[in-house]
Amino acid sequence: MPRRKKTFLCGHQGYGQICHRCDQTRTQREKADHARAEKKQKKQEWEAAFAQDPIDLRDLPDHVVVKARSIIAGLMTNTNYRDFGGKRLRHNRFIISIPVTRNYRMLCRDCGSFLVPEEVLSHEEYNVCKPGG
Ligand SMILES: [Zn+2]
Incomplete structure (x- = not known):
């Protein structure tokens, strides 16, 4: 059929x-x-996830957030800031500036045996604020 x-x-x-x-x-x-x-x-x-970050990353572009988190995670597991290309500020040796991307840097305070992330700034903000000065 x-x-x-x-x-x-x-x-x-x-x-x-x-x-x-x-x-x-x-x-x-x-x-x-x-x-x-x-x-x-x-x-x-x-x-x-932003609530878990030690610093506020909410206003940053996604790729900067991801990169910043990997740096923070690295610092918390004692990776040296120099491995991320970080440098001490010339005018404030207790502040370390770590490049996040080409346009963003993270500022960390040197607390002796560890670094405390303080903020992520764009290149423009960084130049205007002269952080730690
Ligand atoms: Zn039908």
Whole structure:
């Protein structure tokens, strides 16, 4: 017996128990919903992570945040600031400036045996503030 097309309740025609056109639409919608939910969760996780940072990184571009966190993590595990290209300020030897990206630097206070991150400044802010001066 050749299979015959039937008309589903939705009005589409096709073979089998369910309408494959509607099923496909539903699957695509579910995928889109899933992707949206995942994106939302990622965004929430990203925002929640700022509360864990020892300094405020909220206003910085994403790639600067990521780089700054890796430097902070490095300093907390006793990586020498010189390994990140950090230098002491000439006019304040207790402040260490570490390049984060080409346009951002992190200022840390030398507390003897460890460094405390104080802030991340853009190149412009850095030049205006003359930090530690
Ligand atoms: Zn259908």
